[in-house]
Amino acid sequence: MLNPDLVGRTFTSADSVTVTKEAIQKFASVLGETNLDIAPPTFAISITLDQSQNLLQDSGLDWTRVVHGEQKFEIKRPIVAGDIFKCSSTIESARNVAGNEIVTVRSDLHADSDLVVSTWSTLVVRA
Amino acid sequence: MVDVGRARMSTFITGQELPATTFIINRALLVNYANASGDQNPIHQDxxxxxxxxxxxxxxxxxxxxxxxxxxxSDLSGAENVIEFSAKFIKPVVVPVNTDVELIVSGKVGEIIDGRAKIELLAICNEVKVLGVAKGVIKL
Known part of the structure; x- marks a missing residue:
């Protein structure tokens, strides 16, 4: 179970992630996007899901039982090749519904001091 | 090249129904998406x-x-103009072997405020709604 003391806490990655042209093109092509020069609206998930999983690996959350329940993106500007991001993940809420834990994790991608994309992933940890 | 989406976008009005697009999902696409996104969870391949x-x-x-x-x-506004996007995953899209599963996406124009339009999305697979309260906000 998620350690309840962690709700509201923010964890920031020590390492940064550099977005490559290849990564954008690969992601955009799979979705059939016509513009391969900027990241599609959902591209940030390929960074934030992995980053948040690393940042929250000692949180008590059982990642093997996690089902993705809900997802939201706020995009200040499109992600482009060469962007170097630091990811910070915050456990915004955690509640228990019929034995399932429902945890919402917000992850922000900053390039220098600019917030570029925020993602909210609602994860359902099955009982 | 004529940008059909943008030409259409300038005339958006609240309540307008937007034409549907059919996407094909099959096992090959799942493998390609797993490789592109890094999500190699075996429930999507094995x-x-x-x-x-x-x-x-x-x-x-x-x-x-x-x-x-x-x-x-993206087809409506250009990917660079999509500024918000959210959805709930309410039903799984089941992808049997050697099968092309059709995902039919359509939209309806919601509120238009300050040059931004809310687009309410409907995503249907085998006559079942697979995304809940799916919506985007695009810059016009």
Missing amino acids: EVFAKSVGLPDVIAHGMLTMGLAGKYL
Whole structure:
């Protein structure tokens, strides 16, 4: 179970992630996007899901039982090749519904001091 | 090249129904999405594993379904003008072997405020709604 003391806490990655042209093109092509020069609206998930999983690996959350329940993106500007991001993940809420834990994790991608994309992933940890 | 989406966008009015786009989801696409996104969870590729955890068969990544709905938004406004996008994953998209599963995405124009339009999305697979309260906000 998620350690309840962690709700509201923010964890920031020590390492940064550099977005490559290849990564954008690969992601955009799979979705059939016509513009391969900027990241599609959902591209940030390929960074934030992995980053948040690393940042929250000692949180008590059982990642093997996690089902993705809900997802939201706020995009200040499109992600482009060469962007170097630091990811910070915050456990915004955690509640228990019929034995399932429902945890919402917000992850922000900053390039220098600019917030570029925020993602909210609602994860359902099955009982 | 004539940009059909943008030409249409300048005339958006609240309540307007937007034409549907059909996307094909098959096992090959799931492998390609897994490689592009880094999500290699075996429930999206391995039938034996998927069934062992109680699923009817391999299921699509929720984020693949949402990504395709995102492509629908990009077609309307250009990817650079999509500024918000959210959805709930309410039903799995089951992808049997050697099968092309159709995902039908359509939209309806919601509120238009300050040059930004809310687009309410409907994503249907085998006559079942697979995304809940799916919506995007695009810059006009």
